[in-house]
Amino acid sequence: MPQTVRGVVALSKGAPVEVVDVVVPDPGPGEAVVAVQSCGVCHTDLHYREGGINDEFPFLLGHEAAGVVEAVGEGVTEVAPGDFVILNWRAVCGQCRACLKGKPWYCFNTHNATQRMTLTDGTELSPALGIGAFIEKTLVAAGQCTKVDPEADAAAVGLLGCGVMAGFGAAVNTGGVQRGDSVAVIGCGGVGNAAIAGARTVGATTIIAVDVDDAKLETARGFGATHTVNGRSEDVVERVRELTGGFGADVVVEAVGRPETYEQAFYARDLAGTVVLVGVPTPEQQVTLPMIEIFGRGGSLKSSWYGDCLPSRDFPMLVDLYRQGRFDLDGFVSERIALDEVESAFEKMERGEVLRSVVVL
Numbered sequence: 427m428p429q430t431v432r433g434v435v436a437l438s439k440g441a442p443v444e445v446v447d448v449v450v451p452d453p454g455p456g457e458a459v460v461a462v463q464s465c466g467v468c469h470t471d472l473h474y475r476e477g478g479i480n481d482e483f484p485f486l487l488g489h490e491a492a493g494v495v496e497a498v499g500e501g502v503t504e505v506a507p508g509d510f511v512i513l514n515w516r517a518v519c520g521q522c523r524a525c526l527k528g529k530p531w532y533c534f535n536t537h538n539a540t541q542r543m544t545l546t547d548g549t550e551l552s553p554a555l556g557i558g559a560f561i562e563k564t565l566v567a568a569g570q571c572t573k574v575d576p577e578a579d580a581a582a583v584g585l586l587g588c589g590v591m592a593g594f595g596a597a598v599n600t601g602g603v604q605r606g607d608s609v610a611v612i613g614c615g616g617v618g619n620a621a622i623a624g625a626r627t628v629g630a631t632t633i634i635a636v637d638v639d640d641a642k643l644e645t646a647r648g649f650g651a652t653h654t655v656n657g658r659s660e661d662v663v664e665r666v667r668e669l670t671g672g673f674g675a676d677v678v679v680e681a682v683g684r685p686e687t688y689e690q691a692f693y694a695r696d697l698a699g700t701v702v703l704v705g706v707p708t709p710e711q712q713v714t715l716p717m718i719e720i721f722g723r724g725g726s727l728k729s730s731w732y733g734d735c736l737p738s739r740d741f742p743m744l745v746d747l748y749r750q751g752r753f754d755l756d757g758f759v760s761e762r763i764a765l766d767e768v769e770s771a772f773e774k775m776e777r778g779e780v781l782r783s784v785v786v787l
């Protein structure tokens with residue numbers, strides 16, 4: 427029997443989100459219905475509401491979630507009712523050209539549920555990042571559920587479903603940060619701080635946090651930054667070089683997504699170093715760099731999609747590190763809120779007051 431539950435929907439471009447009744451079908455083949463316990467408020471949800479992703483309104487928002495599998499459809503073997511899971515937006519297909527080359531973290535054909543959740547009048551909803559988790563129960567592809575230790579706090583580990591995984595993975599998976607490395611992270615929101623925490627976890631010894639907001643820099647120290655640079659009052663490239671023996675950092679993570687911060691990242695790395703762009707630019711932004719510098723500096727200029735993560739490999743590992751006190755997921759949970767507070771959480775996010783507001787159900 428389809429169920430009617432409460433969910434947060436963006437009905438039209440720019441309009442405040444509303445809590446409305448949503449119809450969730452029974453899971454079909456390869457699908458699962460998950461009773462959502464927590465879902466973080468991410469900048470991407472706001473992008474959807476503003477029409478910045480596409481115009482397939484109405485959207486069912488929310489995508490950084492954890493919960494318990496309630497029911498599964500035909501042929502589902504990877505999870506069963508009662509499993510505690512983190513939802514992911516990279517359910518790898520196993521068959522596309524990336525998967526066949528043994529690089530499933532790039533999978534070009536990820537799975538979502540085939541059926542659609544709807545409004546009570548039958549209007550189909552577009553779930554944010556193929557998830558839609560500001561809702562009591564959601565319908566996803568079974569491969570979007572990654573089983574983890576049920577003792578973990580849902581509000582904390584649900585954040586691995588997007589921003590925290592993206593930041594940790596940008597440093598560790600894409601940037602390849604190792605013990606003894608110097609790392610600079612430009613932009614210390616949820617994503618940048620996760621990159622800082624990841625760099626600390628794997629043993630980087632110099633970790634430089636760069637932001638334009640002193641409060642964000644203070645928080646970054648708590649996650650493991652050994653030095654801080656305020657990009658509004660200091661020359662970022664000069665300061666990073668000074669703090670790394672005059673050379674620049676081995677790995678620079680750009681977690682803002684702007685041309686000026688990308689240029690800082692480019693010049694703040696050491697010769698043969700790595701730049702990782704995890705911040706998402708807008709379509710009209712451009713960078714101009716001297717080709718001789720691109721050649722002469724060597725190394726690599728990379729982008730990180732979802733931290734190049736493999737949920738089945740990375741989520742349980744990060745939950746273990748969290749449970750052992752080696753990765754501070756609790757530090758990202760700024761506040762716990764109800765479903766009807768998502769709109770005010772967007773405002774707090776825009777004012778830079780929170781790393782993550784987390785809806786708890």
Ligand SMILES: NC(=O)c1ccc[n+]([C@@H]2O[C@H](COP(=O)([O-])OP(=O)(O)OC[C@H]3O[C@@H](n4cnc5c(N)ncnc54)[C@H](O)[C@@H]3O)[C@@H](O)[C@H]2O)c1
Nearest residue numbers: 592613614615616617637638657683704705706730731732
């Ligand atoms: N690649 C991915 O898979 C992925 C996943 C999730 C989020 N993201 C992107 O990562 C970026 C960061 O996300 P977030 O949730 O941390 O956002 P956020 O808004 O919480 O943080 C951005 C931070 O950048 C700082 N900042 C702004 N301008 C700056 C400048 N000129 N110099 C230095 N710092 C500056 C802000 O003060 C803020 O602390 C966004 O672009 C987001 O879309 C990417």
Ligand SMILES: [Zn+2]
Nearest residue numbers: 519522525533
């Ligand atoms: Zn694939």
Ligand SMILES: [Zn+2]
Nearest residue numbers: 468470588589
């Ligand atoms: Zn997100």
